[in-house]
Amino acid sequence: MVTIEDVARAAGVSKGTVSLVYSGKRPISPATRARVLDAAAELDWVPSSRARALATRRSQTIGLVLARDPEIIATDSFFARFVAGAESVLATRSMGLLLQVVSTPEQERDAYRSLARGRADAVILTDLLVDDPRPALLADLRLPAVVVGASPDPAPHPRVLSDDRAAVRDVVDHLVGLGHERIAHVSGPAGYVHGHDRRAAFVDAMAAHGLDPALVVEGDFSAQSGREATARLLDADDRPSAIVYANDVMAIAGLNHAQSRGVRVPDDLAITGFDDIELAAHLTPSLTTVQTDVVSWGRRAAEVLLRHLDGAVPEDAWIAPSRLVVRESTAGAPAART
Amino acid sequence: MVTIEDVARAAGVSKGTVSLVYSGKRPISPATRARVLDAAAELDWVPSSRARALATRRSQTIGLVLARDPEIIATDSFFARFVAGAESVLATRSMGLLLQVVSTPEQERDAYRSLARGRADAVILTDLLVDDPRPALLADLRLPAVVVGASPDPAPHPRVLSDDRAAVRDVVDHLVGLGHERIAHVSGPAGYVHGHDRRAAFVDAMAAHGLDPALVVEGDFSAQSGREATARLLDADDRPSAIVYANDVMAIAGLNHAQSRGVRVPDDLAITGFDDIELAAHLTPSLTTVQTDVVSWGRRAAEVLLRHLDGAVPEDAWIAPSRLVVRESTAGAPAART
DNA sequence: CTGAAAGCGCTTACAG
DNA sequence: CTGAAAGCGCTTACAG
CATH class of the missing domain: 3.40.50.2300 (Response regulator)
Known part of the structure; x- marks a missing residue:
């Protein structure tokens, strides 16, 4: 497997410089930049997301845990459109959407715990129950989240709402x-x-x-x-x-x-x-x-989450009213x- | 963040031993095992999947890239049931399903490349086109795959088939x-x-x-x-x-x-x-x-892939005939x- | 059965 | 603007 080390050697620079060319976190001279890019293209190298995840403590992934019966999920049609909307936003930042379908409360808890331990940077919460235990659980796990649809006030997480x-x-x-x-x-x-x-x-x-x-x-x-x-x-x-x-x-x-x-x-x-x-x-x-514009729901949920991860103060977002x-x-x- | 280091110290053992307790790859004395488990529970520690992914070169994730129009995905009802079926198998091995919705051939190519660079251990291919370029692409990327539904013979990847x-x-x-x-x-x-x-x-x-x-x-x-x-x-x-x-x-x-x-x-x-x-x-x-038993399709696809990843020779699987x-x-x- | 140490492939202070 | 080196948190030969 070709690594950043190989690219650095081929371009005659340090690994750090190669990294900086890709992250853009610091200015790189045009000449160096070009050499690095050429070497990477030559070697067909793309940064390993696994290594990057460990080093940055970010997995570039959003989690979505569904606790519904598969048949209900299927007929509801909400799911697929929502996912498509969320994905359309996440893709622009090369973030992935990790899906989990669970059938018991224990499985659900475990799913969120495993997401919190490095699989996801944040999660989307849908289908809130009256007295849903999840917002508290996520706050406990320090896992950023966005709640889709109504949720009890005051909300510990930003929400995507529609009237x-x-x-x-x-x-x-x-x-x-x-x-x-x-x-x-x-x-x-x-x-x-x-x-x-x-x-x-x-x-x-x-x-x-x-x-x-x-x-x-x-x-x-x-x-x-x-x-x-x-x-x-x-x-x-x-x-x-x-x-x-x-x-x-x-x-x-x-x-x-x-x-x-x-x-x-x-x-x-x-x-x-x-x-x-x-x-x-x-x-x-x-x-x-x-x-109802479910695709927009997905899109907005992803946007709210990304802004949250970027460090902005989480804010509720409103969807155009259902017609x-x-x-x-x-x-x-x-x-x-x- | 509590790490394996903390657990090892608390249990009075080495990091390696803690790791072995969880992976079960080598025998551990019951006493040691108990001490480690206690310490982990006490510290509320769960292994970091990011670190594990880098060390093992496995991300414990299966990729699914959809190149369909969101509305078609939604009405088709295939998607949600299939995902639920696949998830029910993957969950037993704590593997995740990473979803990607793309709308252009370039996005699709990029999606598979990024999956191949560490985001996924294997992928599921659905909706094969006549003359689909994806099987060759995946072979190129050395990304294990399973094809759902018919595919041209001879198939470079194992398939899940139904009559x-x-x-x-x-x-x-x-x-x-x-x-x-x-x-x-x-x-x-x-x-x-x-x-x-x-x-x-x-x-x-x-x-x-x-x-x-x-x-x-x-x-x-x-x-x-x-x-x-x-x-x-x-x-x-x-x-x-x-x-x-x-x-x-x-x-x-x-x-x-x-x-x-x-x-x-x-x-x-x-x-x-x-x-x-x-x-x-x-x-x-x-x-x-x-x-058609779409949930079974998802289940079988996941099973074939897991067996493939376990090192078995990939084999086609048949679904009970549609009725x-x-x-x-x-x-x-x-x-x-x- | 257990420990010490190298290694996975990146990123990021720190120095220059 | 660039380099050398430490560090992310695990796993896994290697020794004992």
Whole structure:
């Protein structure tokens, strides 16, 4: 293996000089610089990231630990887009993203400990639980972090935030504007901060219109749960005329279940989703939903972290607010497809 | 930061002994072992992976470079499940998965070069192109690799394979058994080996029944392309009575487009997908498709790679064959939902 | 079974 | 602007 030593010898300089040419931490004369670069190119040398990591105490890696069921991860579609967004920023600094999927709290703890012991310089926290133990754990491990989405105040870590409350309110306003009064909500898991918050936002929005926000069924973001929740709502005596789902997958499953029972959408039942996955625009009827820019979430999270690592005081970042996209599942008329 | 030095001192042994306790590469007396472990626990010490990486020339990391558009990655659902499968195996050996998303061939080359220079011990190759330059590049970089899915023979790297051809043949047989003769195919991108292979399998299966396999439209796995391909097929004079899609997302978009034109599924048009994403079972009609066990793909890929790194002669691994799942979109009768 | 020491391939004060 | 040398925190022959 060719090392910095070989390059230094070939260029007739010291190892330190070669290093400086690459880090740019101190001025190097153009002539020397050229000789070093030529030698490196000649020998096809690239600095070893392992050695560099040890010497600098930086691994140039961001950790992401996911504690979700693989199937949920898959259908949620959040994951892939988020990762792509984060990567697009990290790549500009040749930083990597180290992924870890865990299934027990012990595995999760171990994962963060191992990241803290040199595998990662910082981590991204997603899917915060109500009373999540991770922020404290990371503070304990002195591992810099950014929290994606809502987190309890005061936050020990900088956050990337978006105003979901406003989006939920827009959805409810839209339905009320169409004349709906019996509006139900199929929520995400209540243990999660985002599920909890969207649900609270729904309750508030209903209350603002003087409507009863009692029709809430808890789902888990899976198609299965969307279908079951819908069945329960449609079986009830006080059947709703509209259902607000916490994600598109549950909404699509609900929409199809309703149709299979002969319930017409949107005539008998209006339906809204959340996420705006690609399929949403290609259904019959197409799905009214809330567009979230997940790629931007990933990008911003990476930016906040990099700035943090650069020594800046960590600051929260805001994402452009989620946008209501009205389509046929609430509008009735064959609206333009987005 | 507490180091192996501190632990050695506290336990009254040499650094080498501490190291040996953890690696188990040589026998250590129970008494010494206990003293070391106690000291480590007391000091809350875990070996630094950075230092270990340099000393062992192993980073305990597998690389995965994705050259796809983030949106395609997201909807394909392959990615998240595959990663979860791979991770479940890597975690047992405390190995990490380093992710990289690139958008240009240059970025891709750089990504593999940087992985080869110490960031990863091996890589997983997915989505092989017809005439893919990567196998040669990796051989050049001496970076061990496993190829997921079909790859040209003879393969320079071990592969994880599954018999897609049989699955496509099952689909065609199923449709022919229902009396269909004008069967169309909406394929994946022809530049990809898997897209290419499934398409070839379709052509062969049709030929085996003495049917004309000319009705093939190329898609790109997105809902958008599924919809457009379907529109073209339904607009044609020789409209097919069945369409075989190369993935579920295109099939779902196609199904909904057909319905929006008043084409009844399955009465006027039978539809089949590929993947069996969670939504497939929750549509109206539910989608006949081919179930692929993507989590197993990830698991097997990781296993092959680990065995390779352990010094075993690399060998191809086979995944249980994909299975046809018959549902309402071809059966007509309200079949049992899976 | 254990210790002392060299080495992994870089970076970074310190001197000049 | 450049060099010599120590140091990052482990692992692993080599000796005993």
